[in-house]
Amino acid sequence: MKVNEQLTDFERVELTKKAYDQLQLGQSVDVSKHHIGTVCRSVHAVDGLRAYVISNPHEVTLLFKGSYGFKKGTPQTWRDEWLKTNLPILRAMLSHERRVPSQLKTASKLLDETIHQFYGTQIYIYGHSLGSINAQFALANCHHPEAIGAAYLYEGTNIWLLFTPKERRCVAKMREKIFNYVDIYDPVTLGITETHHMVGQLRYVDSEPMKPIKQHMWGGYSFNPDGSLKLRKVDQAFLAESRSEHKLLSRSGDVTEFIEKISSGDEIKKMAVQKAEKLVKKYPDHKSLARLAALFKEEMLRNED
Structure with a gap:
């Protein structure tokens, strides 16, 4: 059995976290007692994509790095990961326009090259936050779905x-091999659904x-003694959140304007927070918007401390 298939849920989360480490070429990567492989490629693309390819004689692991926090990141990571990637994706979803940031296309190219x-050889893919988004797009444009182990x-x-009909058909072929973990209290997990209109299961x-x-950094995850993740069946809380997000994503107007206001300047950040707070008052039924506003406020204004 391949090592990726032997990992527990807890160990898979620990492996995904390694995408945030500064892994070096030739570095051995281990999780618990498992040897995942050796870093054979470290990717730092011009558009900000960060990823690691880890190989052993039997399989390949591809780690897509997520976004740094607003404070932890440098001006370049803020620009590449948030202004050029995360926020344009959200804006595209709000305005129902297909705008694919460069980083997603680079992720797709990396998967095909690998x-x-x-x-x-079977490829095993891991991604958190922006890493998950990059992985979703790469999978939807994968020319060899049979190569994906999980x-x-x-x-x-x-x-x-944001997917075209062709991309949706492509990713649907791999649905049984893709596992999409959602914490409904995480402000980044917009667009959640209990239907097949998502990447994976x-x-x-x-x-x-x-x-x-x-919350976003796996804070709400808890595990059983055997390392399995504690999960819920779809309940009314999930369905209510899904409906709330559907309303949010079906309305552009003020929300799109809010997204467009965000930039790297401190004054603009403050204005964005104020705008978010006004939107929360205007649309009190949108729990996701309230959490997103809380995320922006906590991180953007933390620099003043």
Whole structure:
């Protein structure tokens, strides 16, 4: 059995977290007692994509890195990951326009290059936050779906709305091999659904609300003694959140204007927070918008401390 198939849910989360480490070429990557492989490619693309290709004689693991926090990131990571990628994706979903940031296209190219380099070898994909978004787009444009062993996606916006019919058909072929983990209290997991209109199979995390950043960084995840993740069946809380997000994504107007206001300047950040707070008051039924506003406020204004 391949090592990726032996991992517990807890170990898969720990492996995904390694995408945030500064892994070096030739570095050995281990999780618990499992040897995942050796870093054979470290990607830092011009558009900000960060990823690692890890190989062993039997399989290949591809880690897509997520976004740095607003404070932890540098001006370049803010620009590449948020202004050029995350926020344009959200804006495209709100305005129902297909705008694909460069980073997603680079992720797709990386997956195909990896498949060709290791032709005949199974590829296992992991991604959190922006890493999940990049992985979703790469999978939807994968020319060799038979090469995908499995994909584990955590806390990423559901970008199904941005896909073409061809991309939707492509990713649907791999649905049984893709596991999409969603904490409904995470402000980044917009577009959640219990239907097939998402990448992969829904894994609904059994969590409780907490501070937005902690929530987003797996803070709501809890595990059983055997390492399996505690999950819930789709319930009324999930369905209510899904309906709320559907309303949010079906309305552009003020929300799109809010997204367009955000930039790297401190004054603009403050204005964006004020705008978000006004939107929350205007649309009190949108729990997702309230959490997104809380996320922006906590991170953008933290620099003043």
